[in-house]
Amino acid sequence: MNEQITADAINAAGHLTIGGCDSIELAKEYGTPLVVYDVSRIRSQIRAFKRVFEENQVDYAVSYASKAFSAVAMYQVIKQEGGHVDVVSGGEMYTALKAGFSLENASFHGNNKSYDELVLAVKNHIGVVVVDNFHEIELLGQVAEELDAHVNVMLRITPGISAHTNKYIQTGQVDSKFGFDLESGQADQALEKVLANPRFNVIGLHAHIGSQIFEVAGFEGVANKLVSVADHWQKKFGYQAKVINVGGGFGIRYTKDDTPLPPEDFVDAIIKAIKKAVEPTDLGTPAIWIEPGRSIAGPAGYNLYTVGSRKDLPGLKPYVTIDGGMGDNIRPALYEAEYETVLASDPQAPLKEHVRIAGKYCESGDILSYDQELPETKPGDVLAMLDTGAYGYSMASNYNRNPRPAVVFAEDGQSQLVIKRESYEDLVHLDQPYELHD
Numbered sequence: 001m002n003e004q005i006t007a008d009a010i011n012a013a014g015h016l017t018i019g020g021c022d023s024i025e026l027a028k029e030y031g032t033p034l035v036v037y038d039v040s041r042i043r044s045q046i047r048a049f050k051r052v053f054e055e056n057q058v059d060y061a062v063s064y065a066s067k068a069f070s071a072v073a074m075y076q077v078i079k080q081e082g083g084h085v086d087v088v089s090g091g092e093m094y095t096a097l098k099a100g101f102s103l104e105n106a107s108f109h110g111n112n113k114s115y116d117e118l119v120l121a122v123k124n125h126i127g128v129v130v131v132d133n134f135h136e137i138e139l140l141g142q143v144a145e146e147l148d149a150h151v152n153v154m155l156r157i158t159p160g161i162s163a164h165t166n167k168y169i170q171t172g173q174v175d176s177k178f179g180f181d182l183e184s185g186q187a188d189q190a191l192e193k194v195l196a197n198p199r200f201n202v203i204g205l206h207a208h209i210g211s212q213i214f215e216v217a218g219f220e221g222v223a224n225k226l227v228s229v230a231d232h233w234q235k236k237f238g239y240q241a242k243v244i245n246v247g248g249g250f251g252i253r254y255t256k257d258d259t260p261l262p263p264e265d266f267v268d269a270i271i272k273a274i275k276k277a278v279e280p281t282d283l284g285t286p287a288i289w290i291e292p293g294r295s296i297a298g299p300a301g302y303n304l305y306t307v308g309s310r311k312d313l314p315g316l317k318p319y320v321t322i323d324g325g326m327g328d329n330i331r332p333a334l335y336e337a338e339y340e341t342v343l344a345s346d347p348q349a350p351l352k353e354h355v356r357i358a359g360k361y362c363e364s365g366d367i368l369s370y371d372q373e374l375p376e377t378k379p380g381d382v383l384a385m386l387d388t389g390a391y392g393y394s395m396a397s398n399y400n401r402n403p404r405p406a407v408v409f410a411e412d413g414q415s416q417l418v419i420k421r422e423s424y425e426d427l428v429h430l431d432q433p434y435e436l437h438d
């Protein structure tokens with residue numbers, strides 16, 4: 001049996017349950033493909049992160065990186081858990097506002113924030129703008145002036161640390177589009193500029209080294225680097241950083257080959273590294289912020305699909321095709337990401353064959369899984385792909401004009417639709433007929 005499915009996630013009928021709800025019933029009620037979140041897992045991960053900070057008695061923010069999964073319902077849950085969020089676009093800010101989430105508890109990230117986005121952020125009293133480049137310093141200065149506002153800012157630096165992860169999701173190495181470079185003196189120049197603007201309150205510094213990282217060393221490295229920069233800034237400019245934000249990136253288990261530490265153990269190591277690094281300095285203990293996305297949303301999510309066609313080839317793994325694919329989960333095609341999948345009606349059924357789980361999109365690379373051991377399956381069976389909650393729905397597309405799936409939150413045995421399934425009408429509602437020339 002799949003080791004990720006615990007005995008309490010199987011009900012009397014032998015079906016997989018999610019948030020106490022029968023997955024087969026969910027598939028029937030809402031249709032497939034369907035994204036289901038076990039809300040209690042979102043909550044428990046946020047609480048686990050908070051607990052580590054509280055046990056270590058440091059000021060902190062657990063800032064959920066909402067690019068992992070952004071929806072009104074998600075911001076509501078984060079708000080209820082007393083969390084902070086990281087937003088990277090006007091759309092994410094707008095969604096948070098729709099959820100009644102105060103942007104005072106949000107950090108605004110991005111390497112090319114637009115004037116309009118900065119206006120939206122500042123008008124809504126954004127908690128902090130994580131300033132990424134010189135253009136933004138000017139633009140934000142202009143916006144603050146026009147709106148007669150004061151803005152908290154934090155400088156994003158490129159720490160020169162390259163995390164051991166897929167190259168598409170590395171961000172901390174020197175040759176990166178994000179943040180101010182240290183070696184060339186850009187970060188110092190940026191600090192001088194933001195300190196010189198009386199409309200800015202410079203609260204600290206930030207770095208993010210990548211995503212799906214398994215080694216603690218990368219995080220200890222970034223913690224040490226940020227403290228050394230803060231120390232240098234204090235000595236050179238008399239500037240006292242109040243916040244050190246080490247970003248996100250805590251790796252999660254997708255398959256049995258992944259053996260990450262519990263996400264909160266990374267945080268424990270970061271806190272210890274920062275406490276040790278500040279000892280010989282005059283920095284005191286700064287507040288420590290983290291920005292976990294995947295580790296909060298990922299393990300909480302399941303994608304339910306219905307099996308349709310099948311292609312058998314002599315001597316090759318069969319293609320078992322489901323009713324979704326790269327439109328609802330681009331990660332296998334984009335990053336060669338791997339997942340584990342179970343038969344929802346009987347996750348304990350003896351495994352019979354290795355198959356490829358193919359999507360329905362017109363593209364040979366639309367394979368969600370290249371080697372999944374499954375029991376015998378037939379058309380109509382429901383498959384549950386595990387740990388799909390991060391960067392699945394949030395990267396979904398309408399490729400082939402397939403509607404995006406519905407999203408359901410399940411908790412305490414009750415389910416609620418939180419994002420409707422797109423209809424064909426939704427697909428054409430932005431289209432305008434072209435007035436054909438005769």
Ligand code: LLP
Binds near residue numbers: 065109171210211292
């Ligand atoms: N903070 C910053 C500044 C980030 O850029 C990111 C992710 C995070 C926090 C959250 O990282 P996490 O804890 O989720 O690893 N689409 C890719 C992941 C891109 C991550 C982008 N930045 C994927 O599907 O793997």
